[in-house]
Amino acid sequence: MLIKLLNTLLMIVVALSITGVINRTRAILAGRKGIRFFQHIYNARLMLSKGAVYSPTTTVLFRIAPCVYLGAAIVAFLFIPIADLEPILSFHGDIILVAYLLALSRIAIVLAALDTGSSFEGMGAAREALYGALVEPALMMALATLALFCGYSSFADIFATAQETDTNLTIVMLLLAYVFLIIMIIESGRVPVDDPRTHLELTMIHEVMCLDYSGIDLAMINIAGWLKNAIWAVIAANAVSVVVCFHWEFATPLAILGTGITIGCIESLRARNKLSRNITYILTIVAMSALVLLTGFLLYQNIDI
Amino acid sequence: MYLYTLLAALLAIVLIFVAPLRAKVWVATSLISAAAVGAIYLVVRTLLLGDVLLATFSTDMFGAERLSVDPVSALFLAIISITSVATVLYSKGYVEGYLKRFSPTHISLHYTALVLLVVSMMLVVVSSGGFSFLFSWELMTIASFILILFEADRHEVRRAALNYLVMMHIGFMFLVAGFVMLHGVTGSANFEAIECYFKVAKPLPLFIIFFIGFGMKAGLFPMHIWLPEAHPAAPSHVSAIMSGVMIKTGIYGVLRLLQAIDHNTELLYAIGLIVLLAGIVTGLWGVILAAMQNDIKRLMAYSSIENIGVILIGLGVAAVGHAAGSNLIGMCGMCGALLHVVNHSLFKSMLFFSAGNIYSRMHTTSMSQMGGLAKHMPVTAILMLFATVAICALPPLNGFVSELLIYIGMFNGVSDGHEVLYAIGGIIALSLIGGIVVLAFSKLYGVVFLGSPRSTHVAESTEVDNQRIAAMAIPAMLILVIGLLPQLAIRPIALVAEAVTGGDSAFAVAAFTPTLTALSYVGIILILVIALLYVAKRRAQLKRKIESGPTWGCGFTAPNIRMQYTGESFSEGLENIGRPLLKNMVDGRSVDKGEIFPKQHNYEVQHKDKVDSLLGMWWVRLMHRINMYVMRLRTGRVNNYVTFALLFLAVVLIFTLVGIL
Numbered sequence: 011m012l013i014k015l016l017n018t019l020l021m022i023v024v025a026l027s028i029t030g031v032i033n034r035t036r037a038i039l040a041g042r043k044g045i046r047f048f049q050h051i052y053n054a055r056l057m058l059s060k061g062a063v064y065s066p067t068t069t070v071l072f073r074i075a076p077c078v079y080l081g082a083a084i085v086a087f088l089f090i091p092i093a094d095l096e097p098i099l100s101f102h103g104d105i106i107l108v109a110y111l112l113a114l115s116r117i118a119i120v121l122a123a124l125d126t127g128s129s130f131e132g133m134g135a136a137r138e139a140l141y142g143a144l145v146e147p148a149l150m151m152a153l154a155t156l157a158l159f160c161g162y163s164s165f166a167d168i169f170a171t172a173q174e175t176d177t178n179l180t181i182v183m184l185l186l187a188y189v190f191l192i193i194m195i196i197e198s199g200r201v202p203v204d205d206p207r208t209h210l211e212l213t214m215i216h217e218v219m220c221l222d223y224s225g226i227d228l229a230m231i232n233i234a235g236w237l238k239n240a241i242w243a244v245i246a247a248n249a250v251s252v253v254v255c256f257h258w259e260f261a262t263p264l265a266i267l268g269t270g271i272t273i274g275c276i277e278s279l280r281a282r283n284k285l286s287r288n289i290t291y292i293l294t295i296v297a298m299s300a301l302v303l304l305t306g307f308l309l310y311q312n313i314d315i
Numbered sequence: 316m317y318l319y320t321l322l323a324a325l326l327a328i329v330l331i332f333v334a335p336l337r338a339k340v341w342v343a344t345s346l347i348s349a350a351a352v353g354a355i356y357l358v359v360r361t362l363l364l365g366d367v368l369l370a371t372f373s374t375d376m377f378g379a380e381r382l383s384v385d386p387v388s389a390l391f392l393a394i395i396s397i398t399s400v401a402t403v404l405y406s407k408g409y410v411e412g413y414l415k416r417f418s419p420t421h422i423s424l425h426y427t428a429l430v431l432l433v434v435s436m437m438l439v440v441v442s443s444g445g446f447s448f449l450f451s452w453e454l455m456t457i458a459s460f461i462l463i464l465f466e467a468d469r470h471e472v473r474r475a476a477l478n479y480l481v482m483m484h485i486g487f488m489f490l491v492a493g494f495v496m497l498h499g500v501t502g503s504a505n506f507e508a509i510e511c512y513f514k515v516a517k518p519l520p521l522f523i524i525f526f527i528g529f530g531m532k533a534g535l536f537p538m539h540i541w542l543p544e545a546h547p548a549a550p551s552h553v554s555a556i557m558s559g560v561m562i563k564t565g566i567y568g569v570l571r572l573l574q575a576i577d578h579n580t581e582l583l584y585a586i587g588l589i590v591l592l593a594g595i596v597t598g599l600w601g602v603i604l605a606a607m608q609n610d611i612k613r614l615m616a617y618s619s620i621e622n623i624g625v626i627l628i629g630l631g632v633a634a635v636g637h638a639a640g641s642n643l644i645g646m647c648g649m650c651g652a653l654l655h656v657v658n659h660s661l662f663k664s665m666l667f668f669s670a671g672n673i674y675s676r677m678h679t680t681s682m683s684q685m686g687g688l689a690k691h692m693p694v695t696a697i698l699m700l701f702a703t704v705a706i707c708a709l710p711p712l713n714g715f716v717s718e719l720l721i722y723i724g725m726f727n728g729v730s731d732g733h734e735v736l737y738a739i740g741g742i743i744a745l746s747l748i749g750g751i752v753v754l755a756f757s758k759l760y761g762v763v764f765l766g767s768p769r770s771t772h773v774a775e776s777t778e779v780d781n782q783r784i785a786a787m788a789i790p791a792m793l794i795l796v797i798g799l800l801p802q803l804a805i806r807p808i809a810l811v812a813e814a815v816t817g818g819d820s821a822f823a824v825a826a827f828t829p830t831l832t833a834l835s836y837v838g839i840i841l842i843l844v845i846a847l848l849y850v851a852k853r854r855a856q857l858k859r860k861i862e863s864g865p866t867w868g869c870g871f872t873a874p875n876i877r878m879q880y881t882g883e884s885f886s887e888g889l890e891n892i893g894r895p896l897l898k899n900m901v902d903g904r905s906v907d908k909g910e911i912f913p914k915q916h917n918y919e920v921q922h923k924d925k926v927d928s929l930l931g932m933w934w935v936r937l938m939h940r941i942n943m944y945v946m947r948l949r950t951g952r953v954n955n956y957v958t959f960a961l962l963f964l965a966v967v968l969i970f971t972l973v974g975i976l
Contacts (some may be wrong), residue, residue, distance in 0.1 A: 061859035065866040067767055069689045071700070074849060081845035085837060099840075101833035106722045107710060110749070111841075114709040117753050124761030124880070126866045127687070132766075132880020139757055140888040143750030150746035154729050154739060163726040211869040221867050225859070226852050289892065300743075307735055 017095035020262050021087060025240035026051060028270045035274025050232070057229035065222055067127040075122035076223065076230040082115035083234040083241075090244050091166050093251050093261035100166040105153045108165070108241070109146070112197070115234065116142045123219040130211045134218035137285075141203070141215070144292045145196050148299040152189045155182065155299075155306045156249075169248045169256075178309040180253040185302045187249040191269060192295050194242030198235060201277045203288055213285060243269040320438070320454075327430045332423045336414060340407045343426040347403045347433050351396035354437055358396075361389040362807050369441060377445035377494065377504035384441055386814040387574070390653060390807070391440040391567050394660040395560050397789065399433040401664060402556045405786035408779060409552055409671050413465075425465055432458035432556065439564050444571075445494055445504030452490065452564075456483040459561060462553040463545055475541075475548035482541040486531025493525040509575035518582050525572055526589070533565025535627070536597040537926045539620045543604075546616035547680055551671025554612060558619045559664035563656055566626055573634060574815050583816075584638035591631025591737060595744040598624020602748045603893045606755035607922040609882045611670045611680040614759055615663070618706065621748060622659045626652045628741055629721045636724060637816050639733040646823035647724025649812035650805060655717035657808075658797065661790040662705040662714060668787045669699035673763065676776035682762045682882045684772065689764040691776045696764045698787050703756045705794050708749055711838030713797035716804070719834070720827070721745065754889065762882040769876060799838050802831040883920065890922070898923045 030047040037044025046052070064072065086108045091097040116138065123135035153163075159179065160168040196203050199216030211218050220231050247265035254260065283291055327346055334342045361367050361384045369382040384392065406429065410422065435458055438451035460483075463476040498504040501511045512521060527538070534542045542562070546554045569590070576583045601620030608614040629652025636644030672695045673688065674680055689696035701712070708714035722745065728738030768774060778784075797804045805827050813820035868874045890897070903917035948959070 058855075061861055062856060063862045063864045066863050067687070067866050069696075069765065071689070071765065073852075074845075077845050077848040077852065081841060081848055084844055085841045099833075099837060101837075102830045103719055103723045103726070104833075106719055106726070107715075107834070107837065109746075110708065110710055110715055110719075113707070113749065113753055114704070117704070117707060117709065117757050120753075120757045121761055121765060124757070125765040127766035127876075127879050128866045128868065129874070129878045129880050130869050131866075132885065135757070135761070136880065136885045136888060139754040139885075143747070143754050143889075146746040146750035147743045150742050151739070154726065154742050157726050157730040158735070161730040163723060163730065221869070226855060230848070230852075289888065303739060307739075310732075 013096050014098050017092055017097055017258075018088070020092050020095070020258065021090060021240055021244065024092075024244060024262060024265050025087075025236040027266050028239050028243055028273075029236060031266055031270025032274045032277070035271050036278050039275065039278040050236075054229045054232055057224075057232075058226055060225040062225035062227060063222075065126055068125045068222070072122050072125040072222075073227070075118040075125075076227040076234075078118035079115045079122075080230040080234040080237075082111045082118070083237040086111040086115075087237045087241060089165055090241050091169055091248070092244055092265070093169065093248055093256055093258045095258050096170075097166055100164050102162070102164050102167075104164045104166075105157070105168070106163070109149055109153070112238065112241075113142065113146070115238075119219055119231070122223075126222045128221070130214075130218050131221060133212070134215050137215045137288075138199075138219060141196060141288065141292055144289065144296065145193060148189065148292075148296040149193055151296075151299040151303045152186055152193070155186055155303045158303070158306055158310055159183075165245075169252065182302065182306045182309060183249045183253045185298075185305070187246040189295065189299050189302060190242055190246035190249065191272060192298075194239060194246070194269065195273065195276070196292060196295070197242065198239050200273055202280055202283045203291065205277075205282045208282070213282075239269070240265070320434075320450075324431055324434070327434075328423075328427045331426045331430070332420075334423075336419050336422065339419075339422055339426050340403070340410065343406075343430055344403045346430050347399050350433060350437060351400050354392040354396045357384045358389040358393045360384075361386060362810055374446040377498055378502070380445050380447050380505060381443045382438070382441045382447065383443060386811040387567070387570055388440045390657070390811045391560075391563065392437060394563065394657055395433065395436050395440070397793065398556055398559045398660050398664050399436075401668075401786045401789045402552045403429060404789075405555070405668050405671070405783050406550075406552045408783040409550060409675060412675055424461060428458045428461035429553075429556075432462060432561070436561060436564060440567055444506040444508070445498070448506075449487070449490060449494065453487060455561065455564070456480070456487065459553070459557055462557075463549040465550045465553065466548070469548075472548040475544040479541045479545045482531060482538070486528045486538070489524050489528030489531070493521060493528055496521055496524070506571045506575065509572065510577050513575060513577075513579060513582060518576075518579075519585065522572060522586055522589075525568065526593075529565040529568030529572075530593070531565070533562050533569075533623050534597075534601075534620045535565070535593055535623065536600050536620070537929065539597065539601065539623075540924060540927050540929070542620055543608075543613045543616040543924065546619075546667075547610055547612040551612075551667050551674060554615070554670070555664035555667035558616065558667060559660040562619060562623065563660065566623070566630075566656055569627075569630060570815050573630065576634075576816075578817070580638050580640075583634050587631050587634025587636075587638055588737065589631075590627050590634060591741060594624045594627025594629075594631050595740060596624070597621070598628060598748045599744055600624075600896065602751045602755065603889065603896055604922070604924055606751050606758065606886050606889050607893065607897065609682050609922075611673065611682060611759065611763065612667070613680075614682075614755060615666050615670060618666075618752070618755065619659075619663060621752065622655065622663070622706075625718065625721070625745065625748065626655050626659070628652075628745060629655060629717070629724075632721060632724045632728070632738070632741060633812075633816055635734055635737055636728065637818065639728075641727070641731065641733050642818050642822060643826055644724045644727050644731075644733060645816060646809065646812055646818050646820075646826070647720050647727065649816055649818070650808050650823060650827070651717045651720030651722075651724060653808050653811055653815075654720065654797070654804065655714075657804075658705070658713045658717050658794070661794050661797075662702045665698060665702040665787055665790045665794070666706065668783065669695055669702065672779045672783060673776075675779065677772050679772075682759070684770040685763045686766045686769040686876075686879065687764070687773055688768075688776065691773060692764075692778050694778055694784055695787075698784070698791060699764065700760060701791055701794065703760050705798070707753045707756050709753075710834070711798050711841050713794045713801075713804075716797060716801040716831070716834065718745065718749065719830075723830070751889065754886070758882050758885045762885065766879055767876045769879065769881075800835055802828050802835055805831055896925055898925050898928055 088098045120135040123131040204215040243265040251261040367384040371381040435454035442448040494504045501508040531538045605617035632648030705712040705714045708718040725738040809820040809823045900921040902919040906913045
């Protein structure tokens with residue numbers, strides 16, 4: 011029980027700090043002093059204490075959607091273990107449930123965006139729905155690779171049956187960590203797929219869908235974003251720590267710093283894609299994921315023979 | 316048996332025809348309810364006590380046949396009963412709008428056909444095969460043909476109905492051929508004889524002939540083209556029963572074929588691969604086309620094709636799993652597929668009922684005329700949202716349970732090293748289907764119910780009558796029960812799965828129960844978390860300032876409704892990828908990129924299925940030419956006709972003398 015609580019606590023720490031690390035990295039690379047490390051949390055607290063403005067076009071669905079968005083993310087969040095710790099919830103097949111919970115949160119926000127009747131939000135919704143659909147096979151194949159090597163289909167079991175380090179496993183796990191990192195970038199709408207700091211609504215994806223949200227609703231959407239980031243970051247870090255050092259003391263800082271610094275560097279060093287290139291970018295990740303799975307399969311066959 | 320069926324049918328016809336105009340629906344309701352109650356009694360008895368024999372008789376053509384209920388029939392009897400009761404309840408409100416437009420005979424014919432369709436579907440799933448099966452199959456086709464023809468004064472309805480009739484009879488020919496082959500080799504045309512046939516003769520040709528015959532009804536790629544034509548033409552409650560259960564009789568046939576492969580691993584493996592591949596192609600084709608459609612019912616029709624694909628993927632996983640010797644994978648695939656048959660019948664009928672509600676208010680099914688309907692039809696909007704979440708296979712509703720089981724089967728295949736590549740193919744296809752279905756249905760729901768109205772009709776529409784809502788609540792309740800208590804639903808499903816491909820149902824129940832119980836808890840936790848968040852938010856907002864302001868137009872101050880995102884623009888990104896599958900019918904010209912000050916343009920695009928054009932290719936023209944020549948024989952002169960008859964007799968005589976006949 012204590013282990014489960016520790017796991018959740020650490021997950022929350024990861025969720026809260028990744029955005030801070032990204033901001034600090036960007037500030038240092040740009041030579042700025044930058045905002046406070048926990049500025050995003052203060053912002054969220056501020057939003058939580060505010061009222062709201064709702065458009066008369068919207069229905070009740072618009073007000074429930076942020077709760078579904080956050081609720082599904084919270085439940086998915088509870089399934090993720092950090093390295094050798096145990097998550098609160100776990101059962102055989104939960105890797106599929108987590109993927110579909112994230113899809114539930116996606117449909118909630120897409121419908122909410124369409125509810126406003128704004129053409130800009132429609133654009134964002136259409137893009138989010140398409141990218142989400144295309145990234146799904148990549149995610150499932152990455153999960154299948156995990157299942158191939160570890161023989162289970164729940165997050166807790168997959169990472170708990172860490173095998174002794176060998177070269178094959180190392181290659182596959184490092185590649186998988188890369189795939190999960192890119193999936194995180196696509197799902198959370200960061201450079202190069204989407205730029206959260208852009209000023210033109212026409213080219214936004216995630217941000218444009220929450221244009222009409224304010225106050226508590228916006229805070230909920232932001233918090234859900236942190237939780238989702240934490241899910242991907244921890245899975246990627248777990249994949250690395252399986253082959254390096256399978257311990258939460260190693261995996262937690264790796265999840266925070268590894269993903270935070272990588273994303274911070276990517277955002278500072280490269281521009282975002284042209285929107286029409288995004289589909290190619292996502293399909294490349296799908297192909298990459300298929301390649302990892304195939305490589306993994308071949309290596310796995312070798313091990314057996 | 317035929318005599319009794321015909322007599323019963325005649326009695327139903329007489330009862331419906333003599334009843335007063337407004338009472339016709341009640342006669343039909345009581346007839347269908349009686350049949351449903353009987354069927355449910357048989358279902359319960361079969362699942363508790365074992366198979367029930369109803370009647371045995373002998374036919375001139377195929378020898379001894381019987382009517383009996385085994386677990387497989389019981390599953391289908393159950394979904395037929397539930398959906399048909401909901402359908403007939405729903406039909407009252409829907410048909411009411413037509414009572415003035417059509418004659419009482421027309422209405423009577425419609426209800427008679429509805430009763431006949433229900434009865435014939437029940438007969439299909441209890442016949443042991445051969446003549447009685449073909450008889451009820453044909454009765455089913457004709458009854459549904461009459462039902463599609465309800466609005467026969469519209470040209471496209473007649474066209475779609477005729478198209479349907481022709482396609483069904485091509486399929487019927489394949490079935491007849493299959494049964495004749497079966498009878499020729501084994502001396503019996505019952506489904507049990509297939510097992511014997513598979514042992515003594517080459518199994519694959521027979522399997523493929525039957526698979527095409529059943530696939531025609533199920534909407535298997537590339538024989539699915541009747542579905543997107545027939546559903547927009549048929550009244551919504553007819554679409555609901557056709558899409559919800561009638562196309563599943565095709566799946567029923569495939570199940571009977573799988574049942575006949577008894578421990579023949581090699582054959583099971585080959586057939587499993589065929590079914591899996593057919594499922595993947597059908598599912599992906601269906602879902603991509605669904606996402607392109609801008610007509611509510613066409614979108615739903617393509618989604619039915621996609622769901623048939625998902626069911627076939629499950630069956631393929633089951634067959635390959637059993638062939639590989641894994642009981643767990645086999646049971647996962649089979650239980651998932653069977654549960655999906657049940658699930659799809661529930662949420663698809665609900666979706667078509669919603670489409671009917673919209674059609675009866677808006678008098679169109681074109682999505683570009685709608686928008687913001689949720690404000691005017693709130694109950695329909697809520698029920699449709701419910702069905703949308705279910706069909707997108709999202710937790711905590713039932714669609715997720717069945718897809719989860721299929722996924723678990725495939726993931727087990729990967730992790731145990733059984734046929735890893737096929738399992739991976741299935742995983743990729745199913746996840747892509749799952750992703751695009753979210754796109755398709757968020758488009759459907761968003762464009763129809765949310766946003767601002769795109770035409771003035773929206774403001775005039777009102778909520779439909781309570782009886783129609785009640786009819787929709789029946790499937791809604793079952794969706795919730797299966798979604799939140801999947802561990803209970805799995806028991807009967809596992810029994811049926813055991814009856815199809817063998818395996819151990821007790822083992823499957825024991826293997827699935829921990830997962831499904833956990834899933835049920837997670838579903839409840841999810842609902843509680845969401846409710847808690849919402850209540851907390853409302854409480855916090857009570858004392859704060861909640862304002863109302865226009866939707867943020869990004870600095871643009873005069874947005875109008877025509878600038879709203881449309882269904883077409885919503886799926887544009889996918890269209891760029893899926894273009895090879897489409898044949899676009901473009902009317903008018905779109906605005907060119909170089910046009911700086913665009914003038915008025917008329918632009919209309921329809922995304923047609925590329926397979927549709929199969930019906931417009933050279934062989935159709937060839938048939939046309941041949942028919943032209945044949946038509947020359949029709950001279951209208953009696954002496955010519957007498958010559959033809961004489962020639963025919965001479966040919967028969969020669970053939971007999973030579974000994975060919």
